[in-house]
Amino acid sequence: MTAAALAITLAERKGRSLWDDAGRRLARNRAAMASLVLLGALTLAAIIGPYLTPYSFDQISKDDVWAPPLVHGHLLGADSLGRDLLCRLLIGLRVSLAIGVVASGVSLVIGVAWGATAGYVGGWIDETMMRFVDVLYALPFIFFVILLMVTFGRNFILIFLAIGAVEWLTMARIVRGQTLSLKQMEFVEAARAAGLNGGAIIVRHIVPNLLGPVVVYVTLTIPGVILAESFLSFLGLGVQEPLTSLGVLISGGALVMDQAPWLLIFPSVVMVATLMAFNLIGDGLRDAIDPKDR
């Protein structure tokens, strides 16, 4: 038997896990795979793109004010201060993606820890923890944001925190619901019988089994956060000039759309493409992990 044939037999013998199945289903979803490629390209462009353009995102040029696309070497044109739009767009995309990923990460950590603990411990602790979530739900989002902004100044990192600190509530609810049903499973009982304590059961047995719905929710949270940041920027509460984000670019472009439509169109296209990619990947993952709806 040749080595290759042996490898094939071994591969055949290896069981197919739930995740292998999900991966295979995801690979068959053309919209999700195209989105994955698009998102990879956008991320790469956001990370290395700004170094490849001949301009810097805050470089002001008197000669290039309102330059339309393809004039004076500005591929996508320039803004009211003569700054290159392509470069600003790449930086804006970088900032928006970073905000989306970091804020979703914050909400993921808080939400999973909170929800899994409440669901697993149960009783009055669960009741109290979820009541706290209800209370925070009942406060308007913009209230938190304005107060954080005026207290700590317009700090880049605080935008992450403010948004993450609000987004975790839904995550906590989803995780708690899942934990409640997982808690009844035999393998959790077995772990308890084997003498594991509550914390270890949550970390080793509950959380890994929550991964499916959590991954899906995170891919849908990221575009939500990017959108939330852009609303804050539109209201003048987000990222500060000369730094930029997709929201800053779009809201700036909307003000001058009759004289310089490219300043609205290009950022909007990038924003919508990014959000759609995340949404389609999230949908694809949901179908792949939980194929009930197909």
Added chain:
Amino acid sequence: MVRFLLRRLLIAIPTLLLVVTIAFFMMRAAPGGPFDTNRKLPPEVERNLEAKYGLDQPLGVQYLTYLTRIAHGDLGPSLKYHDRSVLDVIREGFPTSFKLGVSALALGAALGISLGVLGALRQNAPSDHAITALAILGICIPTFVIAPMLVLVFASSLGWLPTGGLTDARGYVLPVIVLALPQTAIISRLTRAGMVEVLRSNYVRTARAKGLPERDIVLRHALRAAILPLVSYLGPAAAGLITGSLVVEKIFTLPGLGKAFVISALQRDYTVVMGVVILYASLVIGLNLLAEVAQALLDPRIRLT
């Protein structure tokens, strides 16, 4: 049912109390005060103003005074508009926001549910894919992108509708459409997902086997269960919509509550901010409760405890 409602209303009181407490102390922890203006007030004037509104008392005393006051249903005077009470400010902004929000929600629900059902019935057909694509687009295009574009086309260029303000009924058209678009998208997705699952259930198969007309099966049997997830979404969504959207109010220059709230928060008009927070929180709690009752009425398997 009555016991359930009573129990929930009893729980709502401590929830609301906590909301008020958190909002009160967060607001006060923020730097600045309601009497900071560009021109510095003479210290005596500022002291007199603070004394007038009780802001010179220790924070704990102010908190208790405020609680006693709202327990009597009095939201107090605005600290910025010296001749108006908080209730006046809410009365000025809330009706506009309410009308816009309810219209947008109605439009979004009507369109969204129809599209969602249509998509589920033609699952994986081209029309289903088209609806799904439109829905994702609707979720992804921010309102502040679509709103100026609609203004440019229908107000500035064609002149069919006003660019802003609410002088007549036509002024409502664009804001309502802008508010309803993302709602339509979300509602159609929720409806489609619910419908796809329900259409495969045993009782729908039974209904088909009985030979009921397809229209009755879809509208009377399936839809009822399919919109359960939608109902729990609509509770908080409605609370957000009817208390005003800052973005839409700003773009169309509408006198709504969303803008009044943000201005008050930025100016530290403590009493107005607290008043709006209480209104919003009560709406969230009340509408969530309503959603739960509606779900129990729609689905007899759900027991209210």
